[in-house]
Amino acid sequence: MSETRWLTAPQQRDWRAFVDGSVRLLDVLDQSLKTTHGLSMAEYEILVRLSEAPDRKLRMAQLAAEASQSRSRLSHTCARLESKGLVRRETCPSDKRGVLAYLTDEGFATLERASHDHVTSVRDYFVDVVDATDLEAIGRAFNAIIRRVDSSR
Amino acid sequence: MSETRWLTAPQQRDWRAFVDGSVRLLDVLDQSLKTTHGLSMAEYEILVRLSEAPDRKLRMAQLAAEASQSRSRLSHTCARLESKGLVRRETCPSDKRGVLAYLTDEGFATLERASHDHVTSVRDYFVDVVDATDLEAIGRAFNAIIRRVDSSR
DNA sequence: CGAACACTGTTGAAGGTTCAACTATTCCGG
DNA sequence: CCGGAATAGTTGAACCTTCAACAGTGTTCG
8 A cells, every 4th residue: 555646736736727627628619519500529529530531431439439438428429410410320231230320411511510610619719828839738748648548448 | 701710730639639638538537536436526626625615615606616517517416415425505694695515524534535546546647647847838728728718708 | 665687506307428238240269 | 160258339227417497685776
């Protein structure tokens, strides 16, 4: 049993700034996506990943991994997106257990509209508020975190 | 109507690293708090703020602001914490509209236990994974974001 | 004073997420 | 090629958050 290594005061300040700031930031972005385009950030993320995939198609499991969602959550969310006509699903020909989700034309059009406003919000509340060098630091740091989290699963 | 200013490729990489990384990081921490102490991070945050307040008491509105939660959400969450015996509420003597939430001894004890593990996770997945200078950059950046978000409300 | 307004916090319903259980398919060792 | 283990995705219930409406209290100003 080793002693708990508490955070130093500056570490604690930085950590809290991150927790508070990210919650508020993601809240604002979610809010604005939802009111102007009826999409949550989670849904938006799904549309983005599909739009970038070859044929706009992805296996559910891969989509879940890329969007940092559980499979269950993705199932529910896809069901909603499907009922809005933005996404459709078909069984995977090569592996009949699998399912391919793909973006409809309407989904693509919705994404295109939403992305303009979204990117503007991201600038307004994030990119343009942060120093260029600090932005790079954030990129480095969170890539390291992603590696760390993924390696422990 | 001005043209949409898209992100540059590096900006987009950094932004995505942040979104993915923070979601995964907060997920892991939430997970570990929940399985080992039965608390969500939102609940934990509430206990922390109360523990630091004078007399371990805070007005609901202030608590909501400090924990970055909506008042409604806080009401529900406090109700849950209250039924677990960790928090209690009383009407504010100076303003009868108001309510003071306060930490019970049991709440304090629970927080104390949980904080050891939590701080260890924060180190494991965040502080110790990120360069010291990048950590400072994160602190600066997210404080700027907090100011930005709060100024638009 | 008292009427209109603003503010505090709660409530219930609707919507979204998590959790555990389940079906169906594929993989693998014997 | 068979039986068991592993994998893919879905489902429904429990849980949590959001949303809009509300009750109660304070504040302002004619």
